[in-house]
Amino acid sequence: MPSSIPRSAAVAAVVSAALAAGLLAGSAASADTSADAAAGVRVHDIQGTTRVSPLVGKQVTGVTGVVTGVRTYGSRGFWIQDPQADDNPATSEGLFVFTSSVPTVAVGDAVSVNGTVGEYVPGGLNSGNQSLTQISRPTVTVVSSGNPVPAPVTISAFSVPDAYAPEGDPAAGGSINGLTLDPETYALDYYESLEGANVRVGTSRVVGATDPHAELWVTVKPWENANRRGGTVYGSYSAQNTGRLQIQSLTPLAQQPFPKANVGDVLAGTTEGPLDFNQFGGYTLTARTLGTVVDRGLERETTEKQHKNELAVATYNVENLDPSDPQEKFDALAAAVVDNLASPDIVALEEIQDNNGAKNDGTVAADQTLKKFTDAIVAAGGPAYEWRSVDPVNNKDGGEPGGNIRQVFLFNPERVSFTDRPAGDATAATDVVRGERGGAALTASPGRIDPANTAWENSRKPLAGEFTFRGRTVFVIANHFGSKGGDEGLTSHHQPPNRSSEAKRLLQAQAVNAFVKDVLAIEKQADVLVLGDINDFEFSETTKALTDGGALYPAVKALPRSERYSYVYQGNSQVLDQILTSPGVHHFEYDSVHINAEFADQDSDHDPQVLRFRP
Structure with a gap:
């Protein structure tokens, strides 16, 4: 479906009220809501020299132009352009005419339009989007047809x-x-x-x-x-x-x-x-x-296989995986783990849904989802991964209603062992204590970090686990921080745009940072990896909060700047998925494995990340 949405009379009324209040143009005086008809105005008069028309709310008559485009779906209407431009580069000569029904004009028609000048805000006023100047409720007269379209x-x-x-x-x-x-x-x-x-x-x-x-x-x-x-x-x-x-x-x-x-x-x-x-x-x-x-032949990347004495740890957002997804999705994701990620020893998964996906019936267990996925990995030639996780409270962790997404650890028992202690439940926190050998240990493994903290309200709680590789303890914390939903886009009429979602992620980062500091307070050189869908950039305040006090280092910064991305949004390649390392992880290799985000055919919208090091 096209991304433009129909413009409704209700939205138009809201916008008109906002214009009258000065919310769009910056002052009430700039919103002229007079019902008097304005005759003889041209397109550039309607567009004006700011983002909001000086004639907003006015009835206009006899606005002339040549039709340059007709949209018969979504937001139905057509564009006109005045071939007689003024000499002001700030005033556009084009204008959208919103018809709501399928337009009856054709490209090349010279038309005269009567109607109401309005400012439509795609997504509504709270979106922060700029407005689109248009004529609505039009009466259209075709003067002639077959005219040349104004030069682009x-x-x-x-x-x-x-x-x-x-x-x-x-x-x-x-x-x-x-x-x-x-x-x-x-x-x-x-x-x-x-x-x-x-x-x-x-x-x-x-x-x-x-x-x-x-x-x-x-x-x-x-x-x-x-x-x-x-x-x-x-x-x-x-x-x-x-x-x-x-x-x-x-x-x-x-x-x-x-x-x-x-x-x-x-x-x-x-x-x-x-x-x-x-x-x-x-x-x-x-x-x-x-x-x-x-086609320039872009190929999906493959990471290096870890050496015998290297631990390979990956994070992969598998985008709302549940048993009702086609087997082809499971097979493709499994093949990526085996072939593109070279069968990491530990894989932190994000967006594993419960056993019936988005069906909202109280189900929270995800063992069927995980069995189907791990079976597909074996079928693809990979290891027989075991898994550990903590089921959430129904509908308390955000995401698709009824889906109960959560983080999960997969691990290859032939290469790494999981330190099982009485597992925490959805509401009980795991803590850090001094273990039998004097090092740090978790009270619950797997366990959730500070789940009662309001930072995690309607959001995924971090999953902590204690692993052993070649006799060395490694702490892994899998995360899926709050989404960017509610943030304004780069083209917002607020500059800089408002990024309201950052407030929650900042609190989440502070909670995880405090937990890592608890580990390091007991064992200064502990190997700690914080990884997952952080939903924020490597230069963000979220990442700064995670790294506060030198507790963690964002490993993606070890890559050249041009290679730092795991997601593509509106043509910008950017970092959302990260692996961060504690000071004890001295040397590592990091790879953002580009297999999804750059492709029209995707198994997920995120690229997985892999880190290899010697504990």
Whole structure:
């Protein structure tokens, strides 16, 4: 399904109320809700020089333009463009006309439109998204047909500024909505100045693979934080990668399938159409003409096999795995463990669901899920892994309702042993004590860390386990921190965007850090690995909190900057999955094994991580 969502009258009413309150434009005075009809205005008059139309709420008549694109699905409507541009680069000459039903116009029609100017916020006001200027409830008159489409503006490496966005106005709560556009200085202003206009990109590299919603991402700046596999790396909050642009097709999938592309492939030729703004990607080229995907042969990576005296530990988010998933998914994930990850000695799994998946009937056990997975690993030629875990309280750990996702340890008993002590339950905490030999030990193995801490409310609790490899104790803590749900996107009207989800992850990181410090207080050189889906970047406050006091080191930082990623989101290759090491882990090899995130065909949306060291 396309990522644009239908615009409802209810949403429009909410937006109008917000405009009247000054929430979008920064002041109530900028929202003109007069019902008087404005005649003789042109498209650029409606678009204005800020992100919010100076005519919002007004009835307009006789707005003329040539149809440049028609969307018959999702948010139905069409785009018009005025061939007679003004001389102000801040005012777009294109505009979306929202019809709600299938439009009756065609590309090349010259039309005259009456209707109401509005500002639609994809995802709603609380999303933080910018608004899309449009005409709704239109009356459309076709003046003539077969007219040439206005020439597209070429979006290129040289037209998109390097600076991403202006700083938000403090008086408007950090919003950039009321700021005059400066398209020669800021990338977001440049794209906004082309909102609704006919644009094109030439041959461009794919930096975000085709997804299930029939969209992909390209970059018009091939050198911008590039890595050797073709992606664009997100390395800091101030390096947003301005050359990224989402591509969708205006042709319904039933008429023409959307091409499959992997990161590093090339979208060759011309891709042309109106520039839209939607909830799930911000500025999006809705292609009337779509280029051709050229396969550059991206291959899935394989890590090295550990030496006999090396312990290999991996983390892998297997994306809501449960017994109802097709056997093909189990087989593919198992083959990845055996072939791509070289059968690690210990594997921390995230997003293992209970025995009936999302069926919300109180089931919490996951033994059937794990047996099906470990059997598939054996069938793929891998070891007969054993597993350890702690079942959660029903529907208390977040994730898909009824699924009861949790972390699980798989381990190869031929290579490593698990120190079983009376296992903790979902609500009982494991603690650190001095063991019989004077070193650190867990009171419950496996056990959960501080599960009563409010930091873990409706979130996965860390799973701690004590392993032995060649006579050496290794503590492993498997994590799945709170998601980024609720954070504003990079194209938010707040600049910098609000990242509200960080507050919970910060508390979670502090809890795990405190636990590791308890281990190290008893055994300074203890081998401790903290790993899993941290849901945050290597430069984030979350990671800083995990490493506080030198308790841990983010092993991904041992990689070159261009290789630090485990996930691709909106064309940015970024770190979400991590393995962190205690000071006792002196020498290690680290590998982010790229087998999923860069590909259109995925077994999970995360890439697994592997660390090899000698305890």
